Amino acid sequence: MGSVKAELLRLWKWPATWVLIGVWLVMTLTFGYLFNYLALNGGTNTRDLSQQQLISAMQPENVGAAVVRGLPMFGGAIILVLAALAVGSGYGWGTWKTTLTAGPRRISAMAGTLGALAIIVVLLVALTFVVNLGAAITVASVEGWDWSLPGAGVLEPLAASLLIAAMWTGFGVFLGVVTKGPALAVGLGLMWAIVTENLLRGVGSLLGPVESLTKVLPGGSAGNLAGAVGGSGAPGVLTDLGGTTAALFLVGYVVVFLGAATLLKVRRDLV
Amino acid sequence: MIVTTEKLTKRYGDRAVVDEVSLSVRRGEVYGFLGPNGAGKTTTIRMLLGLVRPTSGTASVLGEAPGTPRALLKVGSLIEGPGFYPYLSGRDNLRVHAARRGVGRPHVEAALEQVDLVGAANEKFRRYSLGMKQRLGVAAALLGQPELLILDEPTNGLDPAGMADMRDLVRALASQGQTVLLSSHLLGEVEEICDRVGVISQGRLVAESTVEQLRGDTVLLIRADPIEKAHVLIEGSSLHGDVLHVRETDAGSLVRTLVHADVDVQEVRPLRRTLEEVFFEMTGVA
Ligand SMILES: Nc1ncnc2c1ncn2[C@@H]1O[C@H](COP(=O)(O)OP(=O)(O)OP(=O)(O)O)[C@@H](O)[C@H]1O
Ligand SMILES: [Mg+2]
Numbered sequence: 001m002g003s004v005k006a007e008l009l010r011l012w013k014w015p016a017t018w019v020l021i022g023v024w025l026v027m028t029l030t031f032g033y034l035f036n037y038l039a040l041n042g043g044t045n046t047r048d049l050s051q052q053q054l055i056s057a058m059q060p061e062n063v064g065a066a067v068v069r070g071l072p073m074f075g076g077a078i079i080l081v082l083a084a085l086a087v088g089s090g091y092g093w094g095t096w097k098t099t100l101t102a103g104p105r106r107i108s109a110m111a112g113t114l115g116a117l118a119i120i121v122v123l124l125v126a127l128t129f130v131v132n133l134g135a136a137i138t139v140a141s142v143e144g145w146d147w148s149l150p151g152a153g154v155l156e157p158l159a160a161s162l163l164i165a166a167m168w169t170g171f172g173v174f175l176g177v178v179t180k181g182p183a184l185a186v187g188l189g190l191m192w193a194i195v196t197e198n199l200l201r202g203v204g205s206l207l208g209p210v211e212s213l214t215k216v217l218p219g220g221s222a223g224n225l226a227g228a229v230g231g232s233g234a235p236g237v238l239t240d241l242g243g244t245t246a247a248l249f250l251v252g253y254v255v256v257f258l259g260a261a262t263l264l265k266v267r268r269d270l271v
Numbered sequence: 272m273i274v275t276t277e278k279l280t281k282r283y284g285d286r287a288v289v290d291e292v293s294l295s296v297r298r299g300e301v302y303g304f305l306g307p308n309g310a311g312k313t314t315t316i317r318m319l320l321g322l323v324r325p326t327s328g329t330a331s332v333l334g335e336a337p338g339t340p341r342a343l344l345k346v347g348s349l350i351e352g353p354g355f356y357p358y359l360s361g362r363d364n365l366r367v368h369a370a371r372r373g374v375g376r377p378h379v380e381a382a383l384e385q386v387d388l389v390g391a392a393n394e395k396f397r398r399y400s401l402g403m404k405q406r407l408g409v410a411a412a413l414l415g416q417p418e419l420l421i422l423d424e425p426t427n428g429l430d431p432a433g434m435a436d437m438r439d440l441v442r443a444l445a446s447q448g449q450t451v452l453l454s455s456h457l458l459g460e461v462e463e464i465c466d467r468v469g470v471i472s473q474g475r476l477v478a479e480s481t482v483e484q485l486r487g488d489t490v491l492l493i494r495a496d497p498i499e500k501a502h503v504l505i506e507g508s509s510l511h512g513d514v515l516h517v518r519e520t521d522a523g524s525l526v527r528t529l530v531h532a533d534v535d536v537q538e539v540r541p542l543r544r545t546l547e548e549v550f551f552e553m554t555g556v557a
Binding site: 002003005006009010013014015093094095096097098099100101102103104105109112269270271 | 317320321322323324339340343344346348350351352353354355356357358359363366367368370371372373411
């Protein structure tokens with residue numbers, strides 16, 4: 001418990017936490033509502049069909065889909081950066097040394113880090129939901145649409161969002177521990193999330209086996225889960241797998257990433 | 272015994288960085304762990320804290336295996352420079368550490384007070400001077416009143432005034448009965464504040480004793496005229512240029528003997544080998 005409290009205290013007062021969360025919220029509002037709103041009102045070549053789609057995407061009812069579709073790629077990348085920095089920086093600052101000699105077992109210290117990161121990431125998803133809902137209600141009111149609040153159905157995309165966020169958190173933690181530093185962890189993670197998987201998908205259209213593989217890679221699984229719960233119209237969202245399959249792969253990644261990171265943390269000498 | 276190690280060894284590749292070190296730290300003493308750069312001090316200390324696993328040999332810290340919560344909670348440490356969050360204030364850094372150690376707010380304030388950082392407690396760690404950073408490291412080590420304080424080169428990088436402050440602090444703690452294991456490559460420092468010394472060189476513990484024992488017996492230096500006559504008069508004396516060396520502690524009777532024999536005594540003083548000389552002799556570094 002002390003370990004979670006300690007980690008939460010230092011993550012809470014860390015400017016990077018709020019900068020990353022802030023950047024993400026601005027991004028999700030800009031791409032999810034601002035541009036759509038501008039396209040709806042000033043767009044010159046918007047056809048009726050796409051107008052209907054834009055209106056539907058901005059309805060407060062559909063806020064769940066708006067939250068989940070951003071997470072497989074860009075939101076995931078931001079979460080990965082947060083986790084990789086949170087874990088990796090401790091090697092350079094020497095704070096892991098301080099942490100591991102404070103008293104608690106290594107596994108408790110690691111659990112403290114993961115617990116605190118989990119709280120921050122849940123907060124990030126919750127804020128995304130609240131901010132998107134606020135934007136949706138604002139747009140709907142300004143435009144004078146008939147709108148209603150999302151029903152219980154919103155829980156499914158929100159749960160999917162949390163699972164996707166957990167996978168990217170685990171990926172970041174894993175990279176931070178493996179590379180014992182923030183720079184390489186962030187670099188490799190971003191490259192993987194934004195570049196590598198997309199390149200593989202490009203190659204996949206030529207090579208069958210690669211194509212099957214890309215569906216179940218971390219970003220692919222995340223994209224497929226987002227697609228399965230109604231997300232659409234954002235980079236990284238896919239519809240090649242069923243929701244259950246994609247969710248199972250994500251659970252597998254969370255277990256593998258966090259398991260491997262914890263095992264390394266517990267066993268490896270800290271020099 | 273607060274700390275004992277038995278043939279503690281750490282190899283990196285086929286190089287033994289710490290080589291069969293058997294040392295012991297007793298309750299209430301300030302133990303100086305002395306050795307040149309790269310001798311293996313930090314690696315030994317890391318093994319005592321469970322940060323590094325020994326290749327072979329054993330260590331016991333306060334009767335517990337190193338790195339277990341039971342051992343760590345009774346030990347406060349500062350290893351190779353302080354490790355803190357640069358964006359947090361000194362006080363917040365200590366609060367984070369206190370939460371991990373399971374000690375309360377009052378301990379944080381007490382530790383800040385002990386190292387004289389109350390005035391700068393709300394400043395960011397990043398903006399601290401080297402001396403302040405080091406003192407915050409000691410404050411963190413003091414949290415929760417540990418039975419053993421392990422300080423790895425606590426005066427590293429400090430200016431003479433900062434070094435003196437740090438030594439005063441260690442001495443003050445020692446006078447309250449605090450057991451301290453302090454590593455250093457500065458002989459004067461160890462000589463000044465330690466009760467016992469372990470000398471490590473190239474991974475091997477080459478000596479372990481009190482500072483006095485290490486220095487050896489006191490030798491008196493005598494300058495007199497005529498020196499040859501004095502040499503004959505004083506049994507067991509040896510002539511070194513125009514002075515005599517003699518293993519003797521009763522300077523008074525020596526002087527009386529010489530004066531009675533009409534020898535002019537110009538100077539009598541103890542000639543103590545400095546730890547430095549002893550150290551170079553033992554480690555073969557000159
Ligand atoms: N992880 C490692 N891998 C390989 N060699 C290492 C490792 N850690 C330490 N060493 C080597 O072990 C030797 C002893 O290092 P250590 O840091 O224990 O020395 P020290 O006595 O603390 O020196 P200093 O006074 O410079 O702090 C050094 O030569 C160092 O290069
Ligand atoms: Mg060292």
